[in-house]
Structures are given as structure tokens and as C-alpha cells.
Amino acid sequence: MTDSPLLCRILSIALALCTLSSATAQEWKSGIEWQEPPLVTPGTTNDAPPSDAVVLFDGSSLEAWENGEKWLVQDGVAIPRETAISTKQHFGDLQLHLEWSAPTEIRGEGQGRGNSGCYLMGQYEVQILDSFENKTYFDGQAGSIYKQTPPMANAMRKPGEWNSYEILFTAPRFRSNGDVVRPGFVTLIQNGIVMLNHFELEGSTSYTEAARYRPHAETGPIQLQFHGDAVRFRNIWVRELRPPAGRRVSPPFNIPVKPQPAANPAAAATSVD
Numbered sequence: 477m478t479d480s481p482l483l484c485r486i487l488s489i490a491l492a493l494c495t496l497s498s499a500t501a502q503e504w505k506s507g508i509e510w511q512e513p514p515l516v517t518p519g520t521t522n523d524a525p526p527s528d529a530v531v532l533f534d535g536s537s538l539e540a541w542e543n544g545e546k547w548l549v550q551d552g553v554a555i556p557r558e559t560a561i562s563t564k565q566h567f568g569d570l571q572l573h574l575e576w577s578a579p580t581e582i583r584g585e586g587q588g589r590g591n592s593g594c595y596l597m598g599q600y601e602v603q604i605l606d607s608f609e610n611k612t613y614f615d616g617q618a619g620s621i622y623k624q625t626p627p628m629a630n631a632m633r634k635p636g637e638w639n640s641y642e643i644l645f646t647a648p649r650f651r652s653n654g655d656v657v658r659p660g661f662v663t664l665i666q667n668g669i670v671m672l673n674h675f676e677l678e679g680s681t682s683y684t685e686a687a688r689y690r691p692h693a694e695t696g697p698i699q700l701q702f703h704g705d706a707v708r709f710r711n712i713w714v715r716e717l718r719p720p721a722g723r724r725v726s727p728p729f730n731i732p733v734k735p736q737p738a739a740n741p742a743a744a745a746t747s748v749d
Contacts, residue, residue, distance in 0.1 A: 502730035510722040523573065523640060525713040532563060532698070533712040540564060542697075553577075554709045556702040562598060566695035569717040572596075572643040577708045578606035580636030584705075586612040590635065591703040593622065596645050597696030599680040602664060604641075604707060608632040619664055619671035622681040627664070627671035638710070639667055644717075647694065648677065654691040 517527035525531050531540075535552030538544025541561040548555040578590030590606025600621070607618040607630055614620070618639075619627030633639055641664060648660040660677040663670075679687035700709065 502733050504730050505728065507724055507726040507728045508722045509725045510720060513720060523575070523711060525573070526715065529573075529713040529715050530565065531713045533709065535710060541700075552710060555706050556592060556700070558702060560595075560699050560702050562697040562699040563714075564697075566693070566697055567597075567714060567716060568647040568695045570596075570643075570645050571715040571717055572645065572698065572712075573640070573714070574643075574712040575638050575640050575710045576604055577638050578608070578632075578635045579706045579708075582606075582635055585610060587616060589705070590707055591701075591705050592707040593701035593703070594641065594643070595681075595699035595701065596643070596660075596662070597647060597692065598699045599690075599692070599696065600645075600660060600662070600677055601681040601701075602641065602643060602662065604701070606632070606635055608634055619666050621662060621672065621675060621677065623683070624678050624681060624687055625672070625675055627666070628673065629669055629671060631666045631669040631671065633667065641666055647696075648689060649694070650689075650691040656689050659689070 514528070519526050519529075533540070533554055536549070538547055538549060538554055538561060541547075541563055543559050543561045546558045547561060548557050572594075574594065576592070583589065587605065589610050590604075592604040593601045594604060595601050603616060603618055603620045603622045605612070605616070605618045614626035615623055617626065617630065618632055619630075631639075644663040646658075646661040649657040651657055662672050662675050662677060664672040677687075679689040681687060698714065
């Protein structure tokens with residue numbers, strides 16, 4: 477069976493029209509002149525600090541932390557003692573990597589077992605807790621924003637095994653009168669599993685008070701809590717996050733396309749006969 481002349485003519489006309497349409501398509505431009513993104517060399521592994529990271533603890537000392545001398549540093553890990561520690565350098569928007577392990581020996585239950593916390597800007601706590609087969613209130617288990625939201629999953633490894641936290645933090649912004657311009661946001665990945673997905677912070681976290689925002693500077697310290705438990709920490713580094721830089725040089729526009737010779741659908745169809 478052969479194709480009919482009418483069908484061939486229809487297909488030829490359609491092909492010619494498609495070719496004409498693609499020839500007159502115009503590229504859209506945003507009108508923004510972007511700067512080239514900075515080159516960042518990845519670490520030798522995904523958990524190793526990249527070239528632009530600020531290393532906060534590499535297993536040797538806690539010199540980057542206020543009160544760091546009060547914690548025990550042994551065999552490449554840091555163990556809480558006496559008090560909380562806070563970074564000497566302050567940060568705003570950030571990517572934070574830290575690894576922690578609940579004590580191998582299980583003592584206590586609920587909030588009394590393997591408890592610590594990571595406070596962003598010293599105010600917004602991402603909970604650290606031994607939540608492996610350990611019941612507690614859900615907005616206080618590992619991976620929660622304390623007293624604000626539970627995590628989306630329980631991704632705990634067994635006591636004594638290492639957990640990794642990858643935290644993306646967008647700091648809140650305030651007007652000069654203290655009003656919130658933009659709330660803070662936290663994304664948390666624990667052991668490769670998304671626990672918090674751009675969660676909007678309700679304010680600073682507290683055990684005794686409702687969450688609310690208190691105006692503060694654009695940067696603040698990272699704080700690790702002392703809660704009386706021998707939680708271990710290692711491999712802590714942070715990257716300061718800056719949005720892509722660019723400037724508008726014109727309104728959005730389409731790039732004009734050089735006119736192409738018009739196709740002749742009738743001639744194309746005739747040549748098929």
C-alpha cells in the first residue's frame with residue numbers, strides 16, 4: 477500500500493510551516509548581566525570541607541570557639557563539658573556540616589538521653605538527641621526545630637554510630653524598628669535524608685516561651701549546647717552563602733532573528749507529486 481498524493485501534500489505543507497516557525501523563533505533574555513559564579517573546589521569526599529569553607533573543628537582543637545578549652549578533645553572528637561561553646565566568627569546565611577554521635581552507653585530516656593543542640597545565630601535550635609528507639613515529644617526529637625516542628629522522618633543511626641547534619645540556613649531580616657522583613661528558613665539533611673525542607677522559623681526557640689522574633693544583627697554565632705550528655709562531635713565546617721550577583725542593564729527582551737527566505741508550501745507540495 478502506497479501513501480496517497482493528498483496525504484503527502486498535507487505532510488509536506490506541515491513540515492514547511494514548522495520550518496518557517498522555528499526559523500522565526502526569538503531567544504528571550506532577562507536583561508540582567510550576571511557575574512561569573514566563583515570557583516569552589518569540592519572536598520576529596522562529600523563530607524570534606526570545600527575550598528571556601530571555614531573549618532570550625534578538624535579533630536585537633538576548638539580554637540575557633542568561645543569556651544572551646546572547656547570541652548574535651550580526644551581521639552579527633554569533641555565532647556561537651558561544663559558549658560555551651562559558640563563560634564568566635566559570626567555568620568548569616570550559611571551551609572553548615574557537622575557530624576555527631578550519641579553515647580554508646582545508653583543512659584536515661586526521652587530528653588535525658590544523648591541530648592545537645594545546634595543553635596543558629598545562637599537563637600534557633602536544630603535539635604540533637606539520641607532518637608534511636610527513644611520516645612519523646614516529636615517536636616523535640618533529633619532533626620526538629622525545637623518546639624516548632626518535628627522532622628519529616630526519624631533517620632537516626634544506633635548509639636555510638638555517626639550521624640551527619642547538612643544545614644542550609646537563611647537568616648531572618650529586620651527593619652530598623654524591629655519588624656520582620658523576612659523570616660528565617662532552615663533545611664536539614666540528616667544522613668542523606670531530608671528532615672526539614674525550607675522550614676519557616678516562627679522565631680527563636682525556647683523550652684519555656686512561645687517562639688517569637690527578637691531583632692538581632694545580620695550575623696551571629698553557631699552554638700553547640702552542653703546538656704550534660706557525652707555527645708561526640710567531629711568534622712564541623714561552614715560556608716557563608718551569598719546570592720548570585722548581577723545588575724539589570726535593560727528590560728527583558730527577545731533577540732531579533734535575522735529574517736530567513738520564506739518557504740513556499742505550495743512549491744514544496746508540488747515537488748512531491
